Amino acid sequence: MRKQNQEKRLQSFYFQHPLLWGIATAMLISFCWNASSSTAYGAKTHPLTPAVKVAKRSLKAARKVDAFTANFSKWEMVGGKLLPKSSMAMKWRAKPLSVYFKFQNIHKGREVIYVEGKNDGNLLVHEAGIKSIVGTLSFAPTAKRVMSETRYPITRSGLTKMVEGVIEQWEKEMDYGDVKVKYYKNAKLNGRACRVVETFHPTRRKEFAFYKTRLYIDAKTILPICVQQYAFPVSKGGKPPLVEEYQYFNIKTDVELKDIDFDKGNPAYGF
Numbered sequence: 001m002r003k004q005n006q007e008k009r010l011q012s013f014y015f016q017h018p019l020l021w022g023i024a025t026a027m028l029i030s031f032c033w034n035a036s037s038s039t040a041y042g043a044k045t046h047p048l049t050p051a052v053k054v055a056k057r058s059l060k061a062a063r064k065v066d067a068f069t070a071n072f073s074k075w076e077m078v079g080g081k082l083l084p085k086s087s088m089a090m091k092w093r094a095k096p097l098s099v100y101f102k103f104q105n106i107h108k109g110r111e112v113i114y115v116e117g118k119n120d121g122n123l124l125v126h127e128a129g130i131k132s133i134v135g136t137l138s139f140a141p142t143a144k145r146v147m148s149e150t151r152y153p154i155t156r157s158g159l160t161k162m163v164e165g166v167i168e169q170w171e172k173e174m175d176y177g178d179v180k181v182k183y184y185k186n187a188k189l190n191g192r193a194c195r196v197v198e199t200f201h202p203t204r205r206k207e208f209a210f211y212k213t214r215l216y217i218d219a220k221t222i223l224p225i226c227v228q229q230y231a232f233p234v235s236k237g238g239k240p241p242l243v244e245e246y247q248y249f250n251i252k253t254d255v256e257l258k259d260i261d262f263d264k265g266n267p268a269y270g271f
Contacts, residue, residue, distance in 0.1 A: 046174045047181045051197045055167045055215060061222040062159040067093040067257040072101070075245040076151045077231075082242065083149070090248075091261050092158050098262040099157045111269055114141065114154045115262045123154050124264055126271045136264060136271050151244055162246055163224040166215050170199065178203045189226055190249045193219040204232050211240045216247075223251065 070092070075085040084106050091100040097116040103109065109128020113119075122138040123146070139146050141153035156165070173179060184196040200212040211233070216226035226247040230240035264271035 046177070047179055048170045048174050048199065051181050051199060051215075052167060052170050052174075054195075054197055054217070055163055055170065055224075058215075058217045058222055058224045059160065059163045059167060062163060062224060065094070065159065065223070065253050067091075067255055068159070068251055068253045069255050069257075070248045070251040071104075073245075073247045073249075074150070075242065077241070077243045078147075078149065078151060085245075090157075091257055093257045093262065094158075094160075097155065097158075098257070099154055100262055109270065111271065112154070113262055113264055113271075114157075116155075124271070126264070126269075128270065132270065159224050159248065159251075162227055163215070166213065166224075166227055169209065169213065173199075173201075173208065176205065176207065178205070187216070189216050189247070192225070192249070194225060195219055201232075208232075210243060218251075221251075221253075223248075225249065225251070 068091075070090050071087065072090040073085060073087045076083055086106040087104045089102045089104060092098070096118075097114075099112070099114045101110075101112040103111075107127070111126045111128075112123055114123040119138065122140055125137045125139065126132065127134070127137075141155050147153070156162075178201055180200050180202065182198045184198065187194050187196045194216045197215045197217070198212065201208050204211075210229045210231065212228075212230040214226075214228040215224060216228075217223070218225050226245070228245045229243045231243050233240050260266050
């Protein structure tokens with residue numbers, strides 16, 4: 001009886017104060033909408049949740065690798081222009097972060113060395129052929145001349161950084177719901193069996209850096225071996241332009257790389 005009297009008094013109050021009734025109703029609608037949105041696009045139900053899980057499993061495998069040698073290729077759009085695809089032999093070590101490149105097609109013969117905490121934090125470059133007469137050049141990893149040929153500094157080289165970038169991107173995109181995800185379990189890349197996670201956005205948003213993303217994961221080692229990123233098509237129904245592609249093949253992780261592998265004094269190098 002008391003509860004019924006309270007409900008009647010409350011109804012009478014709102015009847016006499018229609019403005020307050022409107023505010024209360026609006027607040028209730030807003031609460032229900034937000035709760036529904038959270039359920040629809042929450043981290044547990046978002047279409048990207050399984051994709052992030054797969055990528056993190058690959059990241060875990062990559063973090064177990066202390067060093068590796070590989071062939072590496074990159075195909076990038078820099079300054080609005082798609083540069084020629086570049087291939088190089090590569091050596092990589094986790095601690096301290098150490099990278100060695102020897103270019104195989106574009107700038108053939110060029111060698112690059114970077115070791116964290118060495119050479120004043122700079123990377124060392126030595127060209128081949130007639131250009132070698134200038135000797136060894138030293139540049140900051142983010143120097144304008146260096147970045148004119150690449151999208152990312154050498155400090156982001158390696159399998160770990162590559163898949164971390166994809167995970168960071170997907171986790172940011174989980175704030176939005178307009179994303180499609182596809183899985184290809186029986187794909188191949190350079191003759192190796194791999195699994196591919198592909199995501200794309202039907203609707204363009206300023207928050208989406210890319211229209212389509214593909215992450216390739218080696219079926220045997222679970223290591224990330226390739227990432228492809230595409231921009232939104234210029235026109236409706238048009239082909240999405242490639243923005244960046246990074247690919248590792250002939251990866252060997254059972255190697256012991258030493259300081260000499262990242263030293264310009266290595267007699268096998270041309271510095």
